[in-house]
Amino acid sequence: MIDVARYHPEHDEEPQYERFEVPYRSDWVVLDALNHIKDQDDGSLTYRWSCRMGVCGSCGMMVNGVPVLTCAAFLRDYLPGPVRVEPLAGFPVERDLVVDLKDFIGKLSAVKPWIIREEETPLSEGEYKQSPGQLADFKQFSMCINCMLCYSACPVYQHEEEFVGPAALALAQRYNADSRDEGNAERYPLIWSDDGIWDCTFVGECSEVCPKHVDPAGAIQSAKLESTVGWYTSFLPLGRKRD
């Protein structure tokens, strides 16, 4: 038994739940069940999915109240059921299980998630070299697949829409920790602001639900430490200037 949240913007004021019966197979994931419903019961069921192997990050939904990638959520783990499938919490719903990504995409680009150089080195001088250790500094944070599960698990984001949020802040930290990058000062005004890292109360669930073990909560705490050290050292004669 699967209870699926349905929302039709044309005629619904709020989502309704519709119950479907799907055959049980031990190797089926929740996404298989949704595909079965769409094939056999109701072709209008709307949801996002693509790779079916935990890489694309598009099939994130709430399953029994917890944000998961439905391609990695086995039905056998929810026995005896029923399984409740809802759109990702904290986002406006477009239709059925599809949420609006605009807010997240805007925040993602706001943290400037690309390598910023004060001066570009000509291609003729070769690549920017990096040691394995320097790579280790940020590699974990670069594994994010933008699935937004962390936003759905974050009660701060649910209550404060302005909060930049876990994935975007982890990505900012990923570039700030990259030895090839020189753009920290450009990112600090946003990530050190009240809507940035200091909005985080360290509930920690963003890291627990992350399918790629990025640990956004850890990234935010590291950034808080940097911010604090930066603020105190700004009082020293050779310290960094306060923004």
Added chain:
Amino acid sequence: MSKQYPRQHSSTWYLARWPYRLFMLRELSAVFMAVYVVLMVIMVSRIYEGQDAYEDYRDFLKSPFVIVFHLIALAFALLHSITWFQAVPRAIRIRRGEEFVPPQALIGTHILAWFGISVVIIGIFLI
């Protein structure tokens, strides 16, 4: 453009799942710590006022209600301290070469330091 169902938030979100409940308990621990500090400050004030005032206050501290409060405060202090130390490796990542110092080593070092400092402070009061 079609009508969206707006984002929702619940005022009882912290009841939804155990990780959220534990988070709220961790936050609630601050209230018990604050009350404990107030009781300590009052004790210092009573000591300043003289032996009779201090003896009266000690009798108050021996009442079952206050003892139960202290036991609850101790439980919250332990919860807060342990979760605090568990969070240390999330904020402090120390890299040696290509590897990071294991989280357990960082947690263990901090707990040992906490224990050592506590022993020193207790020692100072007992001497």
